[in-house]
Amino acid sequence: MAAIELERVERRYGDRIALAGVTVRIQGGETLAVLGANGAGKTTLLRLLATLLRPHGGTARVLGSELPDGAWKVRGRIGYLGHDPLLYRELTARENLRYQAGLHGVDTERIGERLAAVGLERRADEPVRDLSKGMVQRLAVARATLHDPDLLLLDEPRANLDPAAAEALEPLIGRASGKTRVLVTHDVEGGLEEADVALGLRGGRQVFCRPAAEVEIATARELYA
Amino acid sequence: MYSKGLKPLSIATVVAMAAWLAMVFFYAPLDADQGFVQKIFYVHVPLAIVALCGFVAGGIFGVLHLRKRDRTHDFRSYVAIHMSIIFGTVVLITGSIWARASWGHWWVWDEPVLVSFLVVFLLYCVYYPLRFSIEDPDRQARYSSVFAIAAGAFVPINFAAVRMAEKFTHPRVLSQTGGSMPGEMRLTFLVGIVAVTLLFITLWKFELTSKNASVQLKRLRRRLEATA
Amino acid sequence: MIGTARAILRKDLTIELRTKESVPAMTLFTVVVFVLFHFGLDRDALDGDLASGVLWVTLLLAAVIGVSRLFATEREQGGLDGLLLAPVDRTALWLAKAAAMFLYLTALELVAVPTFALLLLAPDLLPALPLLVVTLLLANVGLAAIGALVSALAVETRARELIVPLLLLPLVVPLLIAAASVTAPLLRGSQDPEDLGRWLGLLSLYDVVFVLIALAVFDFLLDD
Numbered sequence: 195m196a197a198i199e200l201e202r203v204e205r206r207y208g209d210r211i212a213l214a215g216v217t218v219r220i221q222g223g224e225t226l227a228v229l230g231a232n233g234a235g236k237t238t239l240l241r242l243l244a245t246l247l248r249p250h251g252g253t254a255r256v257l258g259s260e261l262p263d264g265a266w267k268v269r270g271r272i273g274y275l276g277h278d279p280l281l282y283r284e285l286t287a288r289e290n291l292r293y294q295a296g297l298h299g300v301d302t303e304r305i306g307e308r309l310a311a312v313g314l315e316r317r318a319d320e321p322v323r324d325l326s327k328g329m330v331q332r333l334a335v336a337r338a339t340l341h342d343p344d345l346l347l348l349d350e351p352r353a354n355l356d357p358a359a360a361e362a363l364e365p366l367i368g369r370a371s372g373k374t375r376v377l378v379t380h381d382v383e384g385g386l387e388e389a390d391v392a393l394g395l396r397g398g399r400q401v402f403c404r405p406a407a408e409v410e411i412a413t414a415r416e417l418y419a
Numbered sequence: 420m421y422s423k424g425l426k427p428l429s430i431a432t433v434v435a436m437a438a439w440l441a442m443v444f445f446y447a448p449l450d451a452d453q454g455f456v457q458k459i460f461y462v463h464v465p466l467a468i469v470a471l472c473g474f475v476a477g478g479i480f481g482v483l484h485l486r487k488r489d490r491t492h493d494f495r496s497y498v499a500i501h502m503s504i505i506f507g508t509v510v511l512i513t514g515s516i517w518a519r520a521s522w523g524h525w526w527v528w529d530e531p532v533l534v535s536f537l538v539v540f541l542l543y544c545v546y547y548p549l550r551f552s553i554e555d556p557d558r559q560a561r562y563s564s565v566f567a568i569a570a571g572a573f574v575p576i577n578f579a580a581v582r583m584a585e586k587f588t589h590p591r592v593l594s595q596t597g598g599s600m601p602g603e604m605r606l607t608f609l610v611g612i613v614a615v616t617l618l619f620i621t622l623w624k625f626e627l628t629s630k631n632a633s634v635q636l637k638r639l640r641r642r643l644e645a646t647a
Numbered sequence: 648m649i650g651t652a653r654a655i656l657r658k659d660l661t662i663e664l665r666t667k668e669s670v671p672a673m674t675l676f677t678v679v680v681f682v683l684f685h686f687g688l689d690r691d692a693l694d695g696d697l698a699s700g701v702l703w704v705t706l707l708l709a710a711v712i713g714v715s716r717l718f719a720t721e722r723e724q725g726g727l728d729g730l731l732l733a734p735v736d737r738t739a740l741w742l743a744k745a746a747a748m749f750l751y752l753t754a755l756e757l758v759a760v761p762t763f764a765l766l767l768l769a770p771d772l773l774p775a776l777p778l779l780v781v782t783l784l785l786a787n788v789g790l791a792a793i794g795a796l797v798s799a800l801a802v803e804t805r806a807r808e809l810i811v812p813l814l815l816l817p818l819v820v821p822l823l824i825a826a827a828s829v830t831a832p833l834l835r836g837s838q839d840p841e842d843l844g845r846w847l848g849l850l851s852l853y854d855v856v857f858v859l860i861a862l863a864v865f866d867f868l869l870d871d
Contacts, residue, residue, distance in 0.1 A: 207556070209641055244732060274728070280726050282658065293654060294729070485864070542814075544813075545810065548810060549810055552810065566800060566814075573817075577821050580824045583846075583849060
């Protein structure tokens, strides 16, 4: 059973096309890189996979459940890391994770372990507004993975991270995690290198969807032309 | 799709309105105290009743829209509320004229139906700014339906509350509705309700048809531009 | 759903206690308006209908401030996404926000009502207190339920500060009528309110209807 199955998925914004003709199949453990210029629909696709948006056409199956009716079944198994860290600035790192744990029914013991995994144990009781951008991103990763999701949806996960921090997070959100991942990135070479499948979008429409090894860098670059 | 039956409906409306206005002017009795101006009651009350039903209908279409996710219901809801607001403006104006004629003031708080209507009217006026300040068309329709439902449920509660608050048992023409009206008045009144209802439905269908046509036109134009 | 609502409520109360944005503002606003009424009406002491009206209208206007800010943290910081991604019933959000609003209003009234008695009320408040407390609590339920719904309706609109009062105030007219009608005789120094059952009944009916409506439609506001 495929982890993600999209067949001619469509999403409109009024009369405008946000996504059209998106067709892709991802098996468990694989990584999908989504490439395209700003406004191409990458974030829309990610949000649709996260069950935050309903598909307006086509069929979408995530982790075996068809969207939107089966969305409630899979929500707890998806980890979403979007542009917004989804953290409350007045709360401490620990309190933010406690809130997340409350929403997902996760044991609060996990919080300490997760904070250590992202290297924030010492700053855990400071309000988020006092943390640097890099630390906020690390905390966001902790938040997104706290409930041990089966599917990771990552929008520029290494933004604001120095190479050391990015590497520290590899076991959580990188290929090393072994999880099914959908990665939105502007780093064309890096994206193609770590992905199994690459999807190219332009103006909401699917330009290509092939095994990443078969995609030429030049082809991918054309999406930004 | 909407224009089916528009022509016979329009004809029926014109006939009904002609009959109604004729009855108001020539058939209904002249009120002893208030004179000719009292006849505005025959315009004011049917308009009010139909406008309120229009608001409630807007709420019902809102429910259908949310349950079936069919945008045509949202369309219908919007036009129903839109028409009711227009009718409502006339209700308030005629109500004011009637108040002036009956009690010498341009507005009276003793008339619970008029007062309730004002509150409902003020609430529904917010429908436009709410609707048009939401940019996402899908969300715009959904939020409008939620509003239509809450406001539609509000209408009866509001009327009950204001009615309970009325302190004066002021002899009003309105208090005679339903019970002690002489035959000619009652008949004129009923014809009025029928005529105004037909008018509302005809205008409603008319606006739906024209809006639908302009949406289709916009869609075709967009498709043409996309393939060009 | 209750568990989720509790988690959200805890988060909101923690933030409110730290930032102290809503309740102090509402309370200060109320006191300022009382002073305005003193000057506007040129009266030192009010009783009966007038006192009841001034008290309730002021509380409603303060409620508008609270309602406008109900979803502020979601809008400005955490984002609704966090909740939408969780495997929870989204109506828990309405429940948590309504509970928060109820608590804010009660906290507000703990200060505002004695202040009102001090500044503007002629008769003694104490004998009227039990019944007044019941009315306030019932009214708070209705205000909280409607407020949470209106705040969510306005959360994405551009003209939020305008839409919230324009939506909320007409909708609470029946609540105002009922609450003021119960309070007026209480503030006249009489122990014997007229038609108490009728007005409290209306107030309760209002609460029940709007809680049910909110429960029915809230999900649709969050479902993209």
